[in-house]
Amino acid sequence: MHFNVIKLLFCGTTPLRNSQVLQVTRKDTSVVYKPNFRISCRLQYISKHSDNMVRLWCFLLASLSAVSAQFVPPYTEECRTGMYPPKxxxxxxxxxxYTIDLDLPPSERWKQIITDKKAELATMIQAIRDLANAFVPSGKLIDLVDKDLPFIVSTLPYPFNEEIKGIAAVSGVPLGEVVLFNIFxxxxxxxxxxxxxxxxxxxxxxxxxxxxxxxxxxxxxxxxxxxxxxxxxxxxxxxxxxxxxxxxxxxxxxxxxxxxxxxxxxxxxxxxxxxxxxxxxxxxxxxxxxxxxxxxxxxxxxxxxxxxxxxxxxxxxxxxxxxxxxxxxxxxxxxxxxxxxxxxxxxxxxxxxxxxxxxxxxxxxxxxxxxxxxxxxxxxxxxxxxxxxxxxxxxxxxxxxxxxxxxxxxxxxxxxxxxxxxxxxxxxxxxxxxxxxxxxxxx
Missing domain, CATH: 3.60.60.10 (Penicillin V Acylase; Chain A)
Known part of the structure; x- marks a missing residue:
């Protein structure tokens, strides 16, 4: 029976002697995650995959701190047929x-789309804020985004910088958060x-x-x-x-x-x-x-x-x-x-x-x-x-x-x-x- 094992020792701000261990095992086709965690401090692994892939997935698994431990089955199925037209x-x-007129000044090009999607954009940005605040409850992470990310706009190539400014102006979303939305x-x-x-x-x-x-x-x-x-x-x-x-x-x-x-x-x-x-x-x-x-x-x-x-x-x-x-x-x-x-x-x-x-x-x-x-x-x-x-x-x-x-x-x-x-x-x-x-x- 073959196992792939990835171990992450993590401690937050505590010494490693108090660290916990996350073990991801593959047995047949079942995958089990346990337990939740926040910050990875040291990495050990046993795997047939490349170092890059293991390190990547260790990072991604570290992002699961807000997710309960769960069993993840291999939800596959026979090849679908007759799905088109979509229904x-x-x-x-x-x-x-929508139509965007490239002859318009860049700051005005997205006006109609953002006007129509203003509420949906605000809802999505708020969801990102909530996620950020879950990791840094003080709200300082979003404060940092709002304060420091706007400077990036001036470094971006034209016309993208002006389009981003226009989107922020029409949506009412802080410029730094529009930048973050694009970086994602x-x-x-x-x-x-x-x-x-x-x-x-x-x-x-x-x-x-x-x-x-x-x-x-x-x-x-x-x-x-x-x-x-x-x-x-x-x-x-x-x-x-x-x-x-x-x-x-x-x-x-x-x-x-x-x-x-x-x-x-x-x-x-x-x-x-x-x-x-x-x-x-x-x-x-x-x-x-x-x-x-x-x-x-x-x-x-x-x-x-x-x-x-x-x-x-x-x-x-x-x-x-x-x-x-x-x-x-x-x-x-x-x-x-x-x-x-x-x-x-x-x-x-x-x-x-x-x-x-x-x-x-x-x-x-x-x-x-x-x-x-x-x-x-x-x-x-x-x-x-x-x-x-x-x-x-x-x-x-x-x-x-x-x-x-x-x-x-x-x-x-x-x-x-x-x-x-x-x-x-x-x-x-x-x-x-x-x-x-x-x-x-x-x-």
Missing amino acids: GPTSKGAVTW YEVFTVCTSLVAEDSNGNLIHGRNLDFGLFMGWDIKNRSWLITEKLKPLVVSVDFQRGNKTVFKSTNFAGYVGMLTGMKPNAFTLTMNERFSLDGGYIGIVEWILGKRDGMWMSFLTRSVLENATSYEEAKVRLAQTKLLAPAYFILGGNQTGQGCVITRSRVLSLDVWEIDLKQGRWYVLETNYDHWDDPLFLDDRRTPAMKCMNQTMQSNISRKTVYDVLSTKPVLNKLTTYTTLMEVSIGKLESYIRDCPNPCMPW
Whole structure:
């Protein structure tokens, strides 16, 4: 019988001799967490996974201080079929469309969206405040955010800095908290993305956007607090210049970067987080301290969507631009064979994994682990997703069947906020708010 064991000795402000031990064991397919804790002081581990993965998950488990110990079964199921058009308990409806006029001054571009979503944005920001105050009950953490984070805005590239200022002005949310809201997506996005080529050479791009990992577990409703607060903020946006579409995106109101987007008839693009010790936290700290030679991940994706004119140009920019955080860029084009996963460190491209029909690879699929490594056993969305893609077969691939794949647990999970389907050749981007009825994996 095989066990993976991770031990964290933690003490808060007490000496280690008074420390407690958290042990995470894997026996067959069951996982048990015990007990709750706050601050990790020292780390020991026994695992077959890389140091980086173990350290990452130890950090993430440390964020579970507000979550009761619980048994986490492997909530998987047979590949779903007939889920499209979206209906039933897993769909909460289509995402509302807005238009943003890029000819307007940046501070005015988001005015209509923020006016419509003002109450929802305030509710979400309050949930973040409550989480912060749970860790630092004095309220000093939020005071620090309100006092010190606004200075970052002036260091951000134009037009993003002015757009953030405009969002704060319209929403009434303190500028520092709007900055924090935007920073979150550099380090907390856990997703599934794929690009597939059908038998006629058309490219289909699909993604589940999973967000809110370990950010407040609601025991009663079995859901993530921040994930649920984000769902009402999801919007689809047609970015126009001169009354003509430049690109389309599905986004969160109040967030100026891009995680999911399409340049009609040219390319589609999604971004997934890549876990690494040299991760987004380090890049953000370096930026605050004055080292600003890297680009914010979501600002790069927006810049590429707005300015790149072809799949090849987008691929070069995504592969070569220095970043604040490591990432996976999943890119689809408008010609046969144009689909790839770009695996990025903060400094360079580590790999470009492309569709290759000669090798029988008619799709590429990425979650949050390097495709040449096994995913962590606690978070294997890749295996069921690939199983369903292979079962579907290239001859049957379409937006409908991709939606089926993305609706299969645990690809669909408690973190999933929305599903997007894109077909570049017809300029189609459609997004749907999701829900994962119990039983369902937390991630």
